[in-house]
Amino acid sequence: MHTPVERVSCKGRSNCFACNLRQTMVCADVSLEDLVAFHVPIDDLVYPPGTALFETGERAEAVFCIRHGVMKLVRQDATGNQWIVRVLKKNDVAGLESVFSGVNEHSGIAVSEVHACRIPMAHFKLFIAQHAGLQRRLLETTQQTLREMDAWLSELVNANTPARVRVARLLLRLRVGDGDRIHRFSLKDMGTILGVTPETVSRVISDFLKQDFLMHVGKVASRRHFRGDIAALTRISQEG
Amino acid sequence: MHTPVERVSCKGRSNCFACNLRQTMVCADVSLEDLVAFHVPIDDLVYPPGTALFETGERAEAVFCIRHGVMKLVRQDATGNQWIVRVLKKNDVAGLESVFSGVNEHSGIAVSEVHACRIPMAHFKLFIAQHAGLQRRLLETTQQTLREMDAWLSELVNANTPARVRVARLLLRLRVGDGDRIHRFSLKDMGTILGVTPETVSRVISDFLKQDFLMHVGKVASRRHFRGDIAALTRISQEG
DNA sequence: CGTGTACTTGAGTGGGCTCAAGCAGGGTGG
DNA sequence: CCACCCTGCTTGAGCCCACTCAAGTACACG
CATH class of the missing domain: 1.10.10.10 (Winged helix-like DNA-binding domain superfamily/Winged helix DNA-binding domain)
Known part of the structure; x- marks a missing residue:
């Protein structure tokens, strides 16, 4: 059941300057200059269906900007049952829940083939610390997620x-x-x-x-x- | 159903200095000096069972720190059905979801008699703007809420x-x-x-x-x- | 070609829904 | 004070949707 599969990198280093998602993503407040100054090691990865991008209980080592495909966030409840609590698609960001706790709340499993930019947690935290606007955007994103959960729940x-x-x-x-x-x-x-x-x-x-x-x-x-x-x-x- | 009831103030201006919840609440990062400088008009109010502290669609005018009792957050879905998406108890803060959107996502209804500190939105926003630590705490609070929603959902x-x-x-x-x-x-x-x-x-x-x-x-x-x-x-x- | 996984389809069962009648308590007004 | 209503709770009888169990099919993969 969701056996961990080797993580596969295909496309190599992503080109953030050309990325057509950059304006709509969490990182939109980060200027091009910031990116250059950081030499950010952001990889553009491809995960086959069934692959785990991250797993419950592991240390949270990255956040993922989904550029293509769809994934599920799976929660393990007390009795060991699995429960899908969220579905993430293009333009969503996976792993934000673990930025502060440091440990993954969910397993993130690719359902279709997923293309995602992997941003190492250390760099993401530095971004947050140095860009007040990014923190605020992160807060709004989290509250947006909360609203979607409300709808999920009731509908x-x-x-x-x-x-x-x-x-x-x-x-x-x-x-x-x-x-x-x-x-x-x-x-x-x-x-x-x-x-x-x-x-x-x-x-x-x-x-x-x-x-x-x-x-x-x-x-x-x-x-x-x-x-x-x-x-x-x-x-x-x-x-x- | 949930007919708006006159909002009732009983205890008058609350004494934040003596408040035994202050360390555990969202405001814990705000120093006493800040509070003095602000002359914050925080009221300590009592809401009888069934009273609406705020209602869906209204402008969000305050956040509420619950000091006693229990309330429900009610969501109105597209078809007009009512759906309880959250329950808030002592030490919880109601209204955070609306800080940025400016409009209440839910109706907040007292179930038992609720005692709450009412913090006007304008002041709360000023606090946030001037205290970076508070914004981060707010983010953590929101993510905590998200985790509780996950458990709510699956259990x-x-x-x-x-x-x-x-x-x-x-x-x-x-x-x-x-x-x-x-x-x-x-x-x-x-x-x-x-x-x-x-x-x-x-x-x-x-x-x-x-x-x-x-x-x-x-x-x-x-x-x-x-x-x-x-x-x-x-x-x-x-x-x- | 065999095996495993996912999906399909059927028959029978049951938990919770529907509908309905009756009861208890708390207001309100006479 | 009682009569009245109204809302919320209780309890019962019958039904139905989704579950369970089971057998069979389609397809991917070694």
Whole structure:
């Protein structure tokens, strides 16, 4: 279960100057001059599906700016059960929860192939210490996460909403950008998120497929994405 | 539902110098001298059960340090349903979520009689701006809240855990300090938190009462508290 | 080609929901 | 003081959605 996989580096040193995400990321307050002065060892890495970017209980050694793909944050509760508490997509930053505690609160597992900039914790902390604006932005980011958790809580996990509606809501949250492509999680993962069994998710999904609310991508069904009828799914998601 | 009640001030200006919570609260980094220099208009207020300290969508005008009692943060989702996303007790600070957005994310409703120090937002922001340490503490507080939400999510709301176990877990979260007294929420509130109907909560609670896992306080059953057999409830809470 | 993992599909069961009736306590007004 | 209402709680009977258990399929990988 989530066996640690060798961490794989592919693209080598990233080019922050050319990065089209830089303005939207946490680091937007850091000037180009700062970056140059720092000689920051930020790597641009690729993690295959199933890889752990970090694991619960380990020392927190980096934060990750996700440039492509989707990952899950998994919490281990007291009884050893696994529980997916958050989903991170492009433009999200993983590992912020551990900046001060120093120990990872969650395991971070790649669901699709994930491309991420890895910023060593020591450098990230230096950035924070030297840029008051960055600290404030970090605070706002954390509060934004809190708001998303509120919505997650009330829309997804709510047991007295039919599974069918909650699956639709989850699918809409897994959209790639604003298009009709939807990150495809395993039935087990979706079940863990929603608090239902994989069987139930399977029945709902295959019903959606039958009614063309969901479609496979490519001739051989891609295991990585669905194509979704966003309007139809939105309608179903509002039935709660 | 949650009709706005006149806000009631009882004790007048609070004495921050004598406040025994000051070291443990968010404001612990603010020195006595700072407080004097500020002539801070912090009021020590008392809110009867059911009172709204603040309401969703209103401009955020203050943060509240809770000195006594228990309150709930209620979120209104898209379909107008109400959903309790957090419970705040003594030493917690309400309203931090709105410091930057400027608009209340939740309604904050007193469940028992709540005593709270009301710090006007303008002053709170000035504090933050002038004390780098305070901003960092605020960040840590917000991340702590995030961790508690993770636990809330995986332990309380999880639908495939029996209602009986989840009620026990909720009761343990509602303990007053470390004793055996437990803040008593309405059946409807507990149902809203757990995602079950009030009838189900009623059946579980009356079963707990029959087995002496829960007891009434005083000869005439207090509507505000239970007394709980913490060991027994803990045992039940681990059955998940 | 065999094995493992993920998914599908079916039949039967049960926990919690729904609907409903009844009760208790606390206000309010006569 | 009682009559009244209103809200919250209790308790019961029946039902249904999702769970459980199980068997079978599809596909990836060694």
